[in-house]
Amino acid sequence: MDPAAEIETPDYSTAEFDQERQELRDAGFMEEQAIAALQRLYRIQKQKERDVRARERQEALLAEAEAEERAAQLQCQREDKDAQALQEERKKHKSKFAPIPDIPVPTEPVIMAAQAALRKIKNHQFVEMWYWTNDGLDAADHHKANVVDDCSLSLITTAEGLPAFVPSASTHNKLEATPDEDLTFEQFGQASVRMVAAMRQCNWDPSHVNMFITFWGNIERHAWRYSRIASQQKALLVYQGQQRFNWHKTIGLPSGFNLAEINERMLTATLNDLRSVTDEIQAKFIREVRTLIFRAF
Numbered sequence: 001m002d003p004a005a006e007i008e009t010p011d012y013s014t015a016e017f018d019q020e021r022q023e024l025r026d027a028g029f030m031e032e033q034a035i036a037a038l039q040r041l042y043r044i045q046k047q048k049e050r051d052v053r054a055r056e057r058q059e060a061l062l063a064e065a066e067a068e069e070r071a072a073q074l075q076c077q078r079e080d081k082d083a084q085a086l087q088e089e090r091k092k093h094k095s096k097f098a099p100i101p102d103i104p105v106p107t108e109p110v111i112m113a114a115q116a117a118l119r120k121i122k123n124h125q126f127v128e129m130w131y132w133t134n135d136g137l138d139a140a141d142h143h144k145a146n147v148v149d150d151c152s153l154s155l156i157t158t159a160e161g162l163p164a165f166v167p168s169a170s171t172h173n174k175l176e177a178t179p180d181e182d183l184t185f186e187q188f189g190q191a192s193v194r195m196v197a198a199m200r201q202c203n204w205d206p207s208h209v210n211m212f213i214t215f216w217g218n219i220e221r222h223a224w225r226y227s228r229i230a231s232q233q234k235a236l237l238v239y240q241g242q243q244r245f246n247w248h249k250t251i252g253l254p255s256g257f258n259l260a261e262i263n264e265r266m267l268t269a270t271l272n273d274l275r276s277v278t279d280e281i282q283a284k285f286i287r288e289v290r291t292l293i294f295r296a297f
Contacts, residue, residue: 007046011040045187069140108131111137112146121195122202126248128177129241131190132198139175180241181234187227188237192216214242214260222262235271242270 001122012021012035024034090097118129135147138144183191192212199209219225219240224232245265250256 006041009039009042012042051063075140075204112140112196113194113198114136114140114145115147116145116175117177118198118202121198124204124248124251125154126245129180129188129195130178132191132194133173133178133183133187133188134190136175136177143175145175180244183237185233188216189220190242192220211258211260214264215244218260218262224267231271231274235267235274238274239270 010017017038018033020038021031021034024037025031029037111132113131113136117127117136131140137146178187180188194214196209196213199212219236222236224236227233240261243263247257249261
């Protein structure tokens with residue numbers, strides 16, 4: 001059915017439309033034909049107008065739907081961007097979003113080693129025990145090396161050789177650490193207990209933590225620990241530092257080993273090396289003294 005047929009037309013038989021009918025009669029139309037033609041033209045024109053309005057409404061609806069879709073996409077993008085920004089903010093300012101522990105104020109002083117040392121512990125890297133001695137903790141407090149600056153990051157290389165951004169405080173204010181072999185046994189005892197606690201806080205594998213507990217306990221209980229021969233005590237500290245360093249270098253490799261038990265042959269070799277160095281230093285000193293005496297005469 002022609003949709004235009006339903007359109008109501010004016011009464012073209014009235015005097016209002018005499019001129020239009022006359023033009024059609026002049027063109028050869030009969031009166032009834034002229035009226036029918038005028039009605040048909042009117043319906044066609046009105047149907048075209050209807051089609052234009054319908055098309056405009058459809059286009060407007062489509063444009064509105066597209067605008068709503070774009071707005072929804074922009075909103076999702078903004079939400080994603082805000083979520084990403086919040087995630088970066090949480091990473092950058094961990095203390096700002098940290099939950100409040102349900103723990104009362106501690107009665108004992110809080111032990112905070114230098115951030116550079118803690119970073120190495122977290123990365124399972126070798127780090128000097130000195131940082132956990134009383135002297136090392138005092139130095140960290142004095143130089144503010146144990147304070148994390150959340151507002152700046154520095155690029156470092158992790159133990160796996162990968163680049164990573166870390167708080168700048170962990171790379172700045174690096175303290176001059178005393179090598180393990182130059183510690184006193186009192187300092188060794190201070191540091192070993194605190195380093196075990198740090199390992200646990202940094203989620204080290206329990207087997208690794210237990211190995212160090214056994215290793216350092218064996219150092220403390222060794223017969224040379226209270227020897228009246230200073231070089232034997234020194235050999236224990238040198239052995240501890242060297243073998244702990246080697247363990248960190250080789251763990252996970254075919255050359256890795258269990259550090260827990262002391263290798264007595266290696267310990268004796270360490271002692272002999274110390275004595276050789278001492279003998280060489282003494283011999284050099286004697287030669288220098290003799291040279292000075294000969295020059296004096």
